[in-house]
Amino acid sequence: MNRIKKLKTRLGDIKIPFFMPDATRASIRGLTNNQILASGISEIVVNTYHLMLKPGANFLKNAGGIHRFMSWDGPILTDSGGYQVYSLIHKNSKLGEVTEDGARFRSVLDGSWHFLTPEKAIEIQFDIGSDMMVVLDDPRPPESSFEIQEEAVYRTIRWARRCKVEFDKQIKKRNLQNKEPLLFAVVQGGKHIDLREYCAEQLVKIGFDGYGFGGRHIDENGEFMDEIIKITANALPEDKPKFALGIGNPNDIIRCYFHGWDMFDCVIPSREGRHGRIFFWNDLENIKKKGIKYIEKNGDYKSLYDTMNIGNAKFKEDFTPFCEKCDCYACKNYTKSYINHLFSVKESLGAQMATVHNLRFYSELVEILRLEQN
């Protein structure tokens, strides 16, 4: 395999693989930019749907773009709102409807109606000031029938084409020829290999800067879909970055990486941290020395790490850090006992430190994966 080693963006190169935490509403909940950077994270994801509702696309444009607005200098990927088509509409029809033209959303903030077409999704991402854009796609629940997934694939392809046309139009309109953002398309098709391959093939024909894996990557039994993930990656050009959207837990990221996926984003480190779950390494020194595959067992890398719920009573008098080997601010300064206390009294510093630590865990994870290339 001759996979790429870096992703070129208008704000510089990013080593592959990399992980982006989700700053959905222009914030990694609870953290300052310095804390994010100090956790080894240089790229983040923001969300088109949530930002168009508040503070609004036009507002962000007038504010000078998302980078200036949130004071983040690194590359920013904008998710298109495609996932919200799924989570807010396909999972709850009261919150909107999807037609061929686009997705009609009811704002989760005030009930007002908003229309997101493929063209508008792209235009808003330009307004936001995105460095890496994602086409509007149409993901469906994983348990959907073949027919439903097939329909989603056709629509995703048609929408991707419209996005591409709009993208080129906006580049000219905004004179961005020398500082183009990247545009990613998203492969759908659920658990059906032929749909995934067809979708990939059609998207590649249109031509994008990178390609994403959309929809769920685990089946209805919670089983990781190795074949689908591997075959989808193989159906995409070797020289293009491959973005596994929304993935995932550390084990899933590692497996996806070995199947050809390069970039990841997920709410897990931030959300689960906020909820008290802490990731920690079991045998980091040996992993670094012997390579990550040394720990592999039946395709799994679960023994690499473990989690603890820091709110549990057993940590009340544990005066050691989350992880002795970790160099994050939380581990350098605080004990489990203290963080346990912060969670117990609902002091937000607890959630903040848990998030800082989990982000460092994730950045360390991709650093370990980069060693595999050499």
Add this chain to the structure above:
RNA sequence: GGGUGGAUGGCAGAGUGGUCAAAUGCAUCAGACUGUAAAUCUGACAGCUUCGGCUUACGUGGGUUCAAAUCCCUCUCCGCCCA
């Protein structure tokens, strides 16, 4: 001293004859979380159990009743009013 209201599970607080091992909230103990409607949600929370039940429970002790947290009496404690 006289009158009056009250005492419910770790806490707060519903219930005022049977459907009450007792609403609800908090606290406690666990669990979940995968392109964030999530600082959220779920479950457990008297004891025992062969999971059908059983035992002990609504300040104390007695009583009425087929049946009492709920009605009556005694006592203890707390609040309020009058002297």
